Structure formats: structure tokens, C-alpha cells
Amino acid sequence: MTVGRVANALRAEARATNERRLLVLAGEGAATRAAAADALDAVAIESRAVTYLGESEETPWERVPPARAGDLLGTTHGALVVDCHEACRPNALGRAVGAVDGGGLLVLCVPPLDSWADRRDGFDETLAVPPFDVSDVAGNFRCRLVELLRAHPGIAVVDVDDGSGEPTVERDGLTDPAPRVAPDPPAVPDDPAFPAAVYQRCRTDDQVTAVEALEALGEPGDAVVVEADRGRGKSSAAGLAAGALALNGRDVLVTAPQYRGAAEVFARAREVLVGADALAGDPDESDPTLLETAHGRVRFEKPTAAAELPDDPDAVVVDEAAALPVRLLERFLDAPAAAFATTVHGYEGAGRGFSVRFRDRLDDGDFDVTDVSMTDPIRYAAGDPVEVWAFRALLLDASPAVDSLVEGAGGGADATDPRGDSPSLAYRGPEAADLLADEHLLREVFGLLVAAHYRTEPSDLARLLDAPNVTVRALTYRGHVVSVALLAREGDLPADLRAHMYEGGRVRGNMIPDVLTSQLRDEDAGVPEGVRVLRIATHHAVRSCGLGSRLLSEIRGEFADDVDWLGTGYGATPELLAFWRANGYSTVHLSTTRNDASGEYSAVMLAPTSDAGRALADRHSRWFLDRVAAMLSDPLDDVDPDVVRAALCSVDATPELGLTEWEWRLLAGMTGGAGIFDTSPRPLRRLTVAYLVDAGPPGEEPLTPRQERLLVRKALQGHSWDAVAEELDFHSTGQCMRTLGEATRPLLSRFGGPKVAAELERFE
Template sequence: MSVDRVASALRAEARATDERRLLVLAGGETATRAAAERALDAADIDWRDVTYLGDAEGMPWERVPPARAGDLLGTTHGALVVDCHDACRPNALGRAVGAVDGGGLLVLCTPALDSWPERRDAFDESLAVPPFEVGDVAGNFRRRLVALLRAHPGIAVVDVGDGSVEPTVERDGLTEPAPRRPPDPPAVPDDPGFPAAVYERCRTDDQVTAVEALEALGDPGDAVVVEADRGRGKSSAAGLAAGALALAGRDVLVTAPQYRGAAEVFARAREVLVDADALAGDPDESDPTLLEAARGRVRFEKPTAAAELPGDPDAVVVDEAAALPVRLLERFLDAPAAAFATTVHGYEGAGRGFSVRFRDRLDDGDFEVADVSMTDPIRYAAGDPVEVWAFRALLLDAGPAVDSLVDGVALAGDPTDESATALDSLDYRAFGPADLLADEHLLREVFGLLVAAHYRTEPNDLARLLDAPNVTVRALTHEGHVVSVALLAREGALPADLRAHMYEGGRVRGNMIPDVLTSQLRDERAGIPEGLRVLRIATHHAVRSRGLGSRLLSAIREEVADDVDWLGTGYGATPELLQFWRANGFSTVHLSTTRNDASGEYSAVMLAPTSDAGRELAERHSRWFVDRVAAMLSDPLDDVDPDVVRAALRSVDATPELGLSEWEWRLLAGMTGGAGIFDTSPRPLRRLTVRYLTEAGPPDDEPLTSRQERLLVRKALQGHPWGAVAAELNFHSHGQCMRALGEATRPLVSRFGGPKVGAELERLK
């Protein structure tokens, strides 16, 4: 059976069922690429409806480089050719699968399947973190991938060899499904707010529900969150609603990571306006990013521009919201009304930043929030075998154990709960790739817990979990089910030449903490000690706030104390996270000077030493941090949240020398009667504030209130204008703010100034 006949039969079945089919062409690079051309010709797919995702030049279709696989989000294609010869990138594969339309083909060009797991490619090189080499990378991800390609329905496998012999058809991929009854058209809601013609364009009941919910955008104060797997028509629903709002005279601002991803929104909005004969200008010649009606309009802006809410729109639609940084999403909370359409299981861009971080802020804001979940596929039929395969191969739908299996874990320190299981019954486990591959349920629980709790987890992390030589997993289990998990990466122990390379500005993969300490903080010795960085730590949502994360960290520290010099972490800093890590013995040694693209936060780097070498490293950088932090806060970090500053400084295992002259102490004493003197010489109070916060215990035990500490951070450390500080901290006037700073200064001068300064304070009463 030839490749042509296999492809033709696959396409015929895909069209008959409105499903997709997957064709694997295994063999040499040139042979598989040529076979892909023949297959798609035989399948009668217009070459203009085919996209090639790969590195090879000269293919007859539009090419998207793998590094730009995100461009496929929100797009639909009759066929996608994914070239896996140069590299098998899980993220790119996941983005490609969702972009194939019903009746279409996904074509994988791969090396020979039997030898593919043993080959090492460009993606494997990214997993070879020094001092490990690419030969240390395992092939477990591809071994599992190959097994699933050979087992799942709807997948044809053809070995084309080097092209010199007749191809061997290992599987034809045909499922021979029973005929399906076409679904009934969805019904128009009773008494709809939008025109009935809008609802008549909906293709599923889910889409009707979503459009009806989006009617709320016609009035200020409402937000709608539309969540769905890819291919469920969420962008179409947003487009139908946007067109209806424009008909009603509303100005609708649409944004997405790229216009291409929002093209479906505009296509459907255009249909609504054309149906109503309301689209201004020639529909064939209109600007694709601007649709104007008699009174309303639908327009597109890139996210950073849209966040400024140009032109004061009546409503904002954010498509592929999970692909935007949380800090950028927060700016849309100032819109009169907003809709956020986001993918549930796609790991788009920032992945779980939307559901893990942004949703809490949305729910705590001023909007009345409505949630809509869409489950019925539109691009292809329900039960599509390619989607089922992709979800399993990339664990796109992995989740933690169901609540009932883990919620028997007792509260830490709660001996009165006789019905719950004691914490002592928890098992501390180290899971290697062999353990995870041998137990699919365990793999899904481990990875699913990481997905549910962390905004960055994506398909590449599955390959890293299974193949990277520097990555290990530790977990707490309850009756065999994972309740808390940590992903650890070994860093440091670098040879002298790599340390010198890093010191001179070169990048060394996977050694984030040694890299920061060496290249940015100019410490060439930082790469000598060996440590474990906590890449992720997650606790099952049903048993959070029971001390399990801390218990897991304690067990890890006890296990590795004789093996490494330090434990470390780097993350988008929030007050709560800083307090958690501090409570577990970690000390702040650095705050990044730019915001993290994914979290929207400044990142904190923290260390917990486990040896003399680790303690020397941590103590050195703690001292340097407190010596430089005041200058950082008055310039690159002048917009960091003051509560982050307070928590970060309370988490440092060092205190700076004050080094103040007698004259500077007199200045400080003078400030206590009113802070006008502060502007003449900010340095003394800046140094005193850092000293106070690095020595401070819990806020409740300190002489200053939280508001006074925020005032010191904003004015003394970050140098904000008096008016801005007064407005932020709810002082009635500039003068009241100045007097409050003086009042906050007095306890610090009394605490650190000594008898002579005390006498000066008494004199100034």
C-alpha cells in the first residue's frame, strides 16, 4: 500500500467523520519530506491550506519556524506538517495539533521510530545542562511518544526508509467508525439581548451559552471569562458578541498576543455586521483590524497598547488571555467591561498564569464576574482521535488526584481530628523516570499537580521531567496518591572554564542561580558549590495550608544535606511566597531588576545553605544584597510593591552597617518633628530603613505599623513624590504625609541611635 493511498484513505475518513487523522512518515529527512508532499497531494488538500512547522527551507507550503510555533494559536489549517528531524519540541507539537481543522491531516516527519528515542537532537541539547552532556539525556519522552503513536486509533504509520525502497505501512490509521447522526442546530435563547441572527450563527449549544453571557459587556461593571479547550469556538463566540455590541453602538477593543490569533474574532464580527448591512465601507476592502458600524466599532490593538485603553472603549475582549503576562492582564481591570477568552489545556504562552494568579485578582476586583465553560468541539467532531492522542501524549489534560483520595490528610498540629490521617502516615518518595513511566496514574498525578498549581508548566516540562539528567522529583504521598510534589534541578559544580565563560558574559544552560550570582553580581566563585534549585513546588488544593509544602522541603533538606551545598529557588516574588520560603529557612540574596515576562513580578533568588561552602556563598551574597538594595530600590526597583520589599528585607540573613556620622544622626533626629529635612539628605533614613527591616521580626512584633513601613519604603527607599505617596497611602495632604514620616522615624532613631541621639530627641520634643 503506497503513501498516496494511505493518505487518501485517511483524508476521506477524516472528512466523513469531521475528525482529524495523523500520518507518521518515518525515515530519512529527505525521504519523509518528499513523502509528505506526495501524501498531501493525494489527499487533495490545497497547498495554500497547508503549513509546515520545521527548519527546512524550500518546502512548497507556508513555513513557520519551530521557535514561532505560538503563531499557530488561533489559526486553522487543512493540514500541518511537523518536521521532527532537527528537533522534537513538545511545545511546538502541542500548538500544532490544535490548529488542524476537522477533516484535515496532521503529518509528522520523524526518524525511524525504532531508533528515534536513541537519537539526540537540538531539543535534547537544551536539556543537557552543564556539567552534564547531551549523551546523558534520556530518550524516555520520545519512547513514550512512539509507543502512543503505534497504539492510538486514527494514526497511520508508514516507514519510508531512505526513499529508495517501497514504503512499509505499519498501520493504516483507519477507524471505520459507525455513521454519525448530524447534531441538531442550537436554539436561539428566549428574549435574547442580541439579535436572533447572531445566535443563528452559533454552531453549538455551548456557543449560544457563551454569546448570551457576553451580552453583559453591553453595560459597565461586568466581566466574562470564557474557558475552553482549543477548537471549541470561544474566539468565534467572542467575535459574534463583539459584532452585536458594535451594532448596538458600543466601541469594542480586541486584543491578543498577535492579530493572527484574533482573526477569527474579526471574521465572525464582520459576518454579524454584514448580515445587518451595517458595515461601513466595502467589506472586501476594509481594514482587517477595524470594523466600523454606524455608531459602534470593533478594533484591534496589540496587548501593550490595548492595556492603555486607547479611545476609552466601552468593552475589551482579550483573546488567548493565558498567553499574556499577569501584570498586563491586570491593567484590563480598569476597563468598563471585559471578556477574557482562554484555553484550558493548551499551555498557551504563560500557561497557568491566568488561572493560578490572575483569576484571584479578577475575582477580588470590582467586576461582577461570570464564568462560561465550553466543551463541545466546533473545529472537529467530539471524540476526535488526534485530540485524544495529543492529550495523552503531552498530558494536556493531566490533573491531580481527585479530592476524596487525599483530603484525609490531617491538619498539621491538629491532634484532635481523630477522623483524619496523621501526618506521620505520609510517605516521602523520590520518583525517577522509570517509576513515572511504569505507572501512568502516578505520572498524571505528579505532572497534573504541577500543571494545576503553576502558571509555567508546559509540554516541554514533561520531556524535562522524563529526560533531563539534572532534574529529579520528590513527593509526599498519602495512600499512594501525590499530595505535594517538588521538581528539583541540580546546579553548580561547574569547571573553571565554564565559570570563567559565565563571568565574561557567556550563558550556561540550566544553571540559573550560579548564572545570576556570577554574571550579574560578579562572583566567579559562585559556580563552585553544588546545589539543588526548587523549580516547582506544589501542594494538592484539597490539602493546602496544612504544612505539607514545608514538610516536603524539610524532608528534601534532610535527604540532601550531605550531597549538596545549598538549596535554592527563584520565582516571581509576592509577600506570601517570600514569607513561605523564609519560614522554611531560605534567605533572599537577589531581586531581579526587570519583571518576569510570565508572572509580571520581580523575581527573588533565595538560598538555604546545607554545608560550609553553601553558608559562605549565602552569607557573602546576603551581605552584598543589603549593601546594594537601597540603590536598587531608588532606581530600577522603584515600582516594586512595598510589601514585597518589606518581606524581601525581612528574609535576609544579614544586616548592613549603618555607618552614619554624628551630623547624619542629628538630621535623623530633626526629621522626627516633621520630615521636611528628609529632602535635604535622604541617605541617613534610607540606610536606617534597610537596617530596621533586615533586623525586624514579624510585623506584629515591631514598633511600626504596616502603613508606616510602607511609607518608609515608598518615600525613603523608592523616592516617590510626596503627593503620590500621600495618595497611595490615603493621607489627607502632603503635609500629613510628611508628619507621618517623621513619626515613623522616631522609633527607629530611638532604637539604633544610642544615648547621644536619645538626648537630641528629648531636646526636640
């Protein structure tokens, strides 16, 4: 059978069922690309209608480089060719699968299947972080991928150059499904607030339901949450609603992690406005991120900017909300009305941070919340075999264990099996082979990482299975994963790599040595070896029961004699800083720019486990204290004061005050009223840092949190008196100044000594 006949049979079945089919062409690169061209010619798909995702520039089709696979988001294609010869990139594969329309073909050009797992490609090179090289990378992800390509329905496998001169059909991919009956078109709801023409653009009953729910955004006080798998039309529903709201004179602010993720929202909003002849200006020349009518508009802002609610929008639409951190999402609760559309399963992020932590705060807030779940696919029929394969191959639908199976683990570190006396919590370090052999364990491990962290994606699955510097550690309860950590070896770098890093070069996979070397000018930071906690997650049903701390304790016990330090880096929040501090980690750095994904300033923390690790942590702790006051008055002048309090409280070092006798007299003078502060801010800045780092002796009365925030905002960050008074709810600027003076006195009592005590007596 020729490749063309295989493709024809697949395409005919795909079109008859409105499903997709997958054609795998195995062999050397040029041969598979030629076979792909033959296959698509045979099914009469014109070259200009085909998109090629790959590195080869010798192609008759429109080419999208793998690095720009995100451009496929929101697009649909009748046929898409994915070339995996130069690199098999899991994220790119996930994006490609979602971009093929019902009745279409996804064509994979791959090396010979029997040897594919043993080859090393461009993606493997990204996993080979120093001091490892590409020969140390395993091929477990592709081994599993090949197994699933050979097992799932709807997938044809053709060996295009087996040496015989003719292609060999290993599988024809046909499923012989029963004929499908076309569904009835969705009906317009009774008495809709939006024009009937908006509903007539809906393609499923689910979409009608979602748009009808989104009518609530026309008035303040309502929030709508729309959850769906990819391809269900949630972004389209949001776009139809946004266009209808603009027709009604509303100002709709749309945000998403990147504009391309919201492109479908704007495409459908534009349809509504153009159809109603309401779009201001020339529709062909308008800004794609701004749609305006005579009285309303739909506009886009990046998440961190949108969270400021610029120009006071009437409603906010957050697309792919699960890809944003909880702390950023919370800021949209100040909007008059808001919609949160999010993917349930998908590489964009299906973080439990949204579905549990943020939803709790949304439900406890002032909004009346409406939930909408969309299950009917729009681009292809339900039960599409290519979607089923992709979900399993990339673990897009991986999830933690069912709550009832793990709730007993909340009994703490010594949780026992209710059926006996033996402890049922176990510390495990499964190797890649263990995960491959136990699909149940793999899905729970990866599902917990996906559910708890907004940045986990298919490439992390390959990293977990293949990267030589990455390991996983877990706590299990009666065989189910309740807490998991992804760990990476860093450091132990040779002199030439350390010099390269010091001189501005990037070294993959060594985040902490890189920051300490390139940004903080410590060329020896890459000498000690450490283990960085890339991700840590605890099952939501047993969160706050000490299991994350128990897991970190087990990790320390295992690695303490083998490495010099344990470390972590993450978007800093007061709660996370307190968690890591409680587990023995100390702050050595705060980034000076916000992370685009988290919206937070990142903290780097270390827990030394050897003399070399202690020396590294000690010098960076001292350097951090030497520079933190200057950072807080300039690049970090907008960081949350509670983050500053928690970060400084987490430093293992004693600040050098270095104050002159005159500066102590200035500080004593501030206690009668803070006007003197403006004449010389330096002494109080240094004293504030010393106080926040040093918790003081037991029993000593600390400052109140409000007083500490006042010290951070005024003494460290240099905000104006008026701004500080307003933020901290003082009745007047004068009261704010007097409170700062009152807060200075206990600091002087703690740090000033007898001479300062005598000076203070003069103000009694």
C-alpha cells in the same frame, strides 16, 4: 499498499466523520518528506494548501520554522506536515495538532520508530545543561510517544524505507466509524441584545450560549468566564461579542499573553463590523490590533499595559486568562465589565491559579459573575481520535487527584490513615522509569504541576522524563500526590564556562549562577553546586496545611550533605516571599525588569547547606543590601511596597549604616516634621533598609504596616509627597509628612545610640 493508498483511506474516513487522522511516516529525513509529498498528492491537496513545520528548506509547501510554531495558533489547515528529524519539540507538536481542521491530515515525519528514542536531536541539546552533555539526555519522552502512536486509533504508521524498497504499513489507522448525522444549525436566541447577524455567525449551540452571556458586558458590573478546551470557539465567541459591543458604541480592550493568541478575537470582530458596514476607514488597510467604528472600538494591549486600563475602556476581554498570573488578573477587577476566556486543557496554561485562586477573588468581588462552559468542538467532531491521542501523549488533560482522595492529608505532617495508625504521608523521589511504568503517578505529578503553575507546558513533560539535571520529589497520601517539586541541579561549572558566563555568554539551565555571575559580576558564583526548585505545587484541596513546607524540609534533609545550596527564583509576591523565608531561604536579588509572563519582579533566594554555600549567600546578601536603596529609587520605584517589605525582611545580613554624626542630627530633626527629609534623603533611606531587615528584639513595638509602606514609598522609592499621601489615604500632604517624622523616632531609638537619644531629647 502504497503511502498514497493509506493516505487516501485516512482522508476519506476523516472527511466522512469530520475528524482528523494522523499519518506517521518513519524512516530517514529525505525519504519521509518525499513520502509525505506522495501522500498529499494522492489525496489531491494542493501544495499551496499545505503547511510544513520543520527545519528543511527544500520543501514544496509553506514552511513555518519550529521556533515559530506559535504562529499556528488560531489558524486551521487541511494538512500539516511536522518534521521531527532535526528535533522533536513537544510544544511545537501540541501547536500543530490544534491547527488541523476536521477532515484534515496531520503528517509526522519521524526517524525509524524502533531507534527514535535512542537518537539525540536539537531538542535534546536544550536539555543537556552544563556540566552535562547531550549523551546524558534520556529518550523516555519519545519512547512513550512511540508507544502511543502504535496504540491509539486513527493513527496510521508506515515504514517508508525498511530496506525492501517498498513502504511497510504497520497500521492503516482506520477506525471504521458509524456514519455521523450533521447537526442542526444553531438558533438565534429570543430577544437578543446583539444583532441577529452576530448569532448567525455562530457554529454551535455552545457558541450561541457564550455570545449571549457576553451581552452582559454592555453594562458595567458584570463579569463572564468562558472555559473550554482548545478548538471549541471561545476566542471566536469573544470576538463576535466584542464586534457587537463596538457596534453599540462600546470601547472594548482585548488582551492576551501575545497578540497572536487574540488574533481570532479580532478576526471575528472584524467580520461583524465589516458585515454591518461599520468599520471606519479601509478594512484592508486597518491596524490588525485596532478596529474602530463611528462611536466604538476594539483594541489590543499587552497584559501589563492593559492592566492599567488605559483610556478607561467600557469592557475588557482577557483571552487565555489562565496563562496570566493571579496578581495580574486581579488588576482587571477594576474594569467596568470584564470577560475571561481560558483553555481548560492545553499547553497555553490551565493554571489552577485561575480556576481556584483567582475565581475565589472574582466571586468575592463586586461583579455579578456568569460562567459558561463550551464542550462542542468547532474545527472537528467530538471524540476526534487525534485530539484524544494528543491529550494523552502530551498530558494536556492531566489533573491532580480528586479532592476527596487527598483531603485527609490536610491533617498535617503526621497525617495518619483513617483505617489504621500508620502515617500515610510518604516522601518519594520517583525516577523517570517509575513514572513511565505508572501512568497514574505520572498524570498526578504532571497534573499538579500544570494545575498550580501557569508556565507548565508539554516541553516540561519531556524535561521531567529526560533532562539529566532535573528530578522530581513528591509527598503522597495513600498513594496520591498531594505536593510536588521539580528540582534542577545547577553550578559546579568548570572555569572556562564560568569565564564565558562572566563575559556575557549564556549557559543553559543554570539560572542562579548565571544571574549572580553575569549581572552581579561574581565569577566564582558557578563554583558551588546547588539544587534550584523550579516548581513547587500543593494540591488545592490541602493548601495552607503545611505540606509545601514539609516537602521542602524533606528535600533539604535529602540534599543538604550533597550540595552547597538550595535556591529558587520566581515572580515575587509578599505571600511567596514569606513562604520561602519561613522555609529558610533568604533574598539575594530582585530583578530590575518585570517578568513578561508573571508581571512581577523576580526574586532569587538561597538557603546555604555548606560553608561554600554560606560564603556565596553571605556575600550576595551584603551586596544586595548595598545596592537595594539605589535600585528602589530608580528601576524598582514601582514595585509593590509590600514586596519590598517582605524581600528585605528575608535578607540574612546586617546592613552597614555608615552614617556621620551630622546625618544622625538630620534624622533627629525629622522627628518634629519631615521637611528636613527633602534636604538629604540618604540617611533615612539607609535607616529604613536597616529597620526592614532587622525585625528587632522580641517585645519591641514595630511600626505599623502603613508606616512601613510610607517609609518604602517615600524614603526608598522617592515618590512625591502628594502621590504618597493619596496612595496611603492621608488627609493631607502635611499629615503624611508628620507621620513620616513619627515613624522615624522608633528607628532612631533602635539604631541611634546615646548621642542620638540626647539629640532627640531636645525635641521633646
